[in-house]
Amino acid sequence: LFRSRGEELERAHVTVGGLAGDRGHVLVDGDGRVLRGRDAPALAGLVAALEGDRLVVRDADGLRLEAEGLAAATGVPGAGTARADDHGAAPGGSAVAPVHLVSVGAEAGPGAEGCDPDPRANVVLDLGAGTDPGAGPETWTGEGEGRPGPGAERGWVGAVLAVGGARLVVTRTPKRCLGVYADVLVAGEVAVGDVVRRLEGGAPTTA
Incomplete structure (x- = not known):
């Protein structure tokens, strides 16, 4: 609803x-x-x-x-x-994007200033704490070192993500909400505990 x-x-x-x-x-x-x-x-x-x-x-x-x-x-x-x-409303996603991703604790992460702290996302990621492990394919399973940390998803605009059986492309950051918007490249099932892999990187932009 x-x-x-x-x-x-x-x-x-x-x-x-x-x-x-x-x-x-x-x-x-x-x-x-x-x-x-x-x-x-x-x-x-x-x-x-x-x-x-x-x-x-x-x-x-x-x-x-x-x-x-x-x-x-x-x-x-x-x-x-x-x-x-x-x-005339588009079911399945938000009014502006099929998928709205946000990380746990994003309200305390980078780029959160001025954002509504109440997340409206439909996919929540646990990125843990730490630093971005750098370029190339990355895998985050919710445990271990090298996780990018809360709010890091706002730097993923342009990136292609593999989340469970789905493939997403991060399109932009919301103006007043936490997280990022994404389109669906490949449909699939996602579940709690799924691995999140960044297949391709991108520079952060705000729309």
């Missing part, structure tokens, strides 16, 4: 359009108008998850919200959910 809290998955399938099922629904008011976070700030406190093909929304206490409960929780009369593609 766009702009709500998502669920933490052990594994996910990355398609050309982004993570399967990610941001595939939007909040609408009684007239069917798509609502953003600024229209319903309480949306950020709700937790959305797919149970089969059905979207289930719960409040912070885990209570399942049906129509009346959703309206009360968001403060929007007649609030409901709808499929994003029925309203």
